[in-house]
């Protein structure tokens with residue numbers, strides 16, 4: 001057996017306790033063999049001064065949008081998409097999407113992310129990057145049918161089905177998929193009905209992911225035209241359930257929250273994106289109190305503008321308090337669970353907690369730093385003080401993706417150069 005031992009550090013348990021223990025990882029099975037103070041292996045890796053946590057989960061992302069980081073800021077969602085983002089995305093090549101996703105993978109691995117959900121296109125390229133990078137992911141082709149003729153719209157939908165079926169289980173099972181209609185207003189009813197019908201016949205591990213209730217502009221048309229709330233509309237179409245995870249869930253009323261809870265539909269909270277686009281503040285504490293599984297997501301780097309899940313933990317805990325006027329809302333523990341165990345559950349991937357026999361998806365965080373001293377409470381530091389740059393090792397499926405701050409599976413320097421060049425020529429093509 002090819003095992004190694006992370007020794008001399010602290011470990012965050014599934015119950016969010018912090019214990020002194022060694023962690024033995026089995027490289028061959030990609031699982032945690034043991035967690036105990038006297039655990040050992042032929043290869044001992046000293047991590048004294050560090051805390052081992054589950055690898056962070058970025059529950060909603062458009063990875064290749066790293067190429068558009070800072071391209072268009074200070075605009076609300078609809079204008080931002082229609083005036084800036086969609087016109088430049090029309091010029092994206094599969095090669096652009098590969099290098100943009102590689103840049104996203106570098107940034108996420110550097111900051112302790114081991115699993116993410118990604119809605120984009122040229123998903124074969126995205127999957128190839130995930131495979132090479134060694135990450136875990138739930139991937140899908142984003143479908144938009146509005147402003148397309150019927151033939152193109154059905155083609156776009158068919159591609160989402162084909163991608164979901166063909167990529168499911170790739171990269172030794174590290175890749176799972178979902179059908180990804182962009183939202184309830186950018187995809188017509190007939191197409192949404194076709195999604196529900198297709199999924200009813202598909203393998204159970206294929207999920208469903210869409211943006212929902214992100215802005216009032218997205219909610220109002222459904223209420224006006226259908227005389228029902230968006231989540232009620234989704235329910236009537238048969239789109240809710242435990243394999244469905246929604247991005248945002250900002251403008252939800254009590255009826256919709258009840259529907260989500262009844263159907264075990266998951267929600268991925270994207271606080272930075274919601275703040276930056278002035279979309280609103282999701283009622284996260286209400287969702288948690290209703291028993292809904294809530295994950296955390298960065299959304300794309302063009303509406304954040306980084307992919308650091310530590311930032312999202314802090315944002316979630318802060319705006320949750322401000323939105324309710326209650327300093328007890330969205331406590332540190334909830335923020336950490338959204339970024340780990342709840343996040344993995346929300347997007348239907350293994351991981352999110354450190355257990356013997358569980359997947360060895362973990363981050364090793366160096367707490368020997370002024371901004372993490374003193375350490376009265378490690379969970380508090382994870383939510384309110386730690387940063388992506390504090391991560392020393394990132395391990396997924398038992399493999400080091402980053403060791404001592406050095407990327408192991410991706411050529412970071414050349415990816416940064418390639419991405420910078422690709423971004424310049426992309427904008428050049430889009431604006432000339």
Ligand SMILES: N[C@@H](CCSC[C@H]1O[C@@H](n2cnc3c(=O)[nH]cnc32)[C@H](O)[C@@H]1O)C(=O)O
Nearest residue numbers: 062085119120121142143144182211299300
């Ligand atoms: N095939 C679709 C693309 C869908 S991919 C996912 C889309 O979501 C867009 N996107 C990024 N962030 C957000 C968000 O916060 N809300 C809604 N859409 C977003 C992103 O720019 C991308 O166009 C098409 O023909 O346009």
Ligand SMILES: [Zn+2]
Nearest residue numbers: 211247299300
């Ligand atoms: Zn999004």
